[in-house]
Amino acid sequence: MSETHPSREPPGFPHRHLLGIEGLSRGEIEFLLDLADVYAAKDPRDHQRSSLLSGYTVINLFFENSTRTRTSFELAAKRLGAEVINMSVASSSIKKGETLIDTAMTLTAMRPDLLVVRHPDSGAVSLLSEKVDCAVINGGDGSHEHPTQALLDALSIRRRKGRLAGLTVAICGDVLHSRVARSNIYLLTTMGAQVRVIAPPTLLPAGIERFGAQAFTDMRAGLADVDIVMMLRLQNERMQGSYVPSVREYFRFYGLDQEKLASAKPDALVMHPGPMNRGVEIDSELADDIDRSLIHTQVAMGVAVRMACLHALLRGEEPPEEGRA
């Protein structure tokens, strides 16, 4: 299928790790999306297990609970023929800094080819990547980055809208604490989309305009004429009067319902990284509206994107078909 992207061999993906979207070029992002597109096009029901990563070992190292992301990475690695080991380290039972390095040393001795790492502390994945001698994919670090989520969001949008450049995307909700928001802002602005962030002022991080995003505290104004509405999850503990007074006030002013969505373009699509709080940040019917909601597409694209990332980091020189048995 190399004719689909004739100019893709160079630049390829010239990085050892995927720690974040910040710093990736437009060409590198396109390379990953194009590769993911190839995997997404394959019908999973007839999926012929690939042997591209046969003999490779991937360790999912999760210092924070996650079912969706871990499962998605596991499936991606297995579909490419890799051995997968899942390690969950309950963050409550460790002294973080010390154990992180200790864990890295132990893992290095096992000689894995790639680590997928999620950690509740921003910067922890990058720190770990300096201590191991294999490739590392950031599966989400604190409030910093979640690059594969941004890639799967971009792929979902691109497959539905045909492009990213020129689209207006509103990212709504707890931008302050969201790694998904940061990675998406980097990716979408790099790809030429207009990015808006919509949140109560207490959940807008300082200096967000400097990221190239336009900030709104009035949701209707922020949603005016957007192509994509990307909702973020709001953690319950932030709705008890510290950042936001209450769930009902949050839903009233910042929850996505049909009325607020009416200010967006008529064909605007709704996205959510999951898991959703129905009735908090999104109206339940809207979340299930297959004409408007990209939420299920996002989950499906997650596996394809992660296959592409594993492929790019471990077998970047190979086109996708070469590895098939």
Added chain:
Amino acid sequence: MAVPGTPHRVAYINVRLLDPASGLDAPGALLTEGTQIADLGPRLFNDGLPEDAEVVDCGGACLAPGLVDMRVQLREPGEEHKETIASASRAAAAGGITSMVGLPNTDPVVDDVAGVEFVARRARDEKLVKVYTYAALTRGLGGREITEIGLLHEYGARGFTDGVKPVGNAQVMRRALSYATAFDTVILQHPQEPRLSGGVMNGGELATRLGLPGIPRLAEVMLLERDLRLVEMTGGRYHASLLSTAEAVEAMRRAKERGLPVTCDTAPHYFTLNENAVGDYRSFAKVLPPLRGESDRAAIAEAVVDGTIDAICSDHAPQDQDAKRLPFAAAAWGMAGLETLLPLSLALVHQGRMSLLELLKRLTLNPAAILQGRAALEPGLPADLVIFDPDRAWVIDPDRFLSKSKNSAFDNHPVQGKVLRTIVDGRSIFTLSETAAAD
């Protein structure tokens, strides 16, 4: 008389029109039609009086927008033996006040939509002055969790404050100021560093002589300066209530010069009395913040004159006799103020320090603007008016207050300036009786 079906028209003739919004200060007349101001001016009715209007000859008295009192403790619900919305409304009407805003420190606290609606409904029942309420800034005035600012604002809360309790936690104040920017509402703070506020009067020599714990003057400017930095960080609209010290005035002056969205008020006792009023343990002069020394009193008066202090409020804090007739440290805080707001403030005019028009700006236009309202003599606006004689001399006698509580430190205090009539939505809700006028 009025033709059935047409709005009632009243012509107030032979008045001195005073409108701080336009700068008008001239003899003339004003016509109301139904609930609104229909027309006004020096030459109104030069061609004759309208036949269908009721004519009120005011004998040269002043006619101005009704006073807007931005800080009143209503005591209802919860302490109806001290004051009710009805009794406070009657007292306000007698004081020339046409709109007032209650603090949320009732029982229960006004920290939810039902509390705001309760005050609105009771005010509608009374049909006297316009009564509004602030909502609590934090739940239960606990100082920790912000209230539903967006919903409460939509339901008519005029601003957010923990009333007489300062918000001491900087993170809470920061988030509140920040959050409120989404709804363009104002946050009011009584600035007094909580950890320095254990005393019962002004800290200093007199407190030492009386053997009473003092509240240091600097407690005020410390919390105010912290808040002003948070305003700079968040862009939130902030109002400092009841300034009592020279340093606080200076901090406000600098903040305004830097263009911060900040305003402030004080109450008449802070520019009329100094701490000597509590000598002899006079608990009726126990107010919060405490009365300060003479140089602070003079600085507050000067700040009202030069406009650094935007508004004068009554700080009406009714207390029953039992709560006040106690040893000083145990006595309740506060003073009844609705009926003395105008005459005490007029002293600054009689002393020749400011014009009547400028003073009225602090009592009408400015507080209304802080609360996002409008108090002016303009056709089409609600006919909320006060007619008063600025010169009539009388002596304050708290026993004659219409307020349920008589706790004033101004017993026997001679003043000049008497409210003759108070009009809300075109309707006279207070008219000075001849027997009272004869006093």
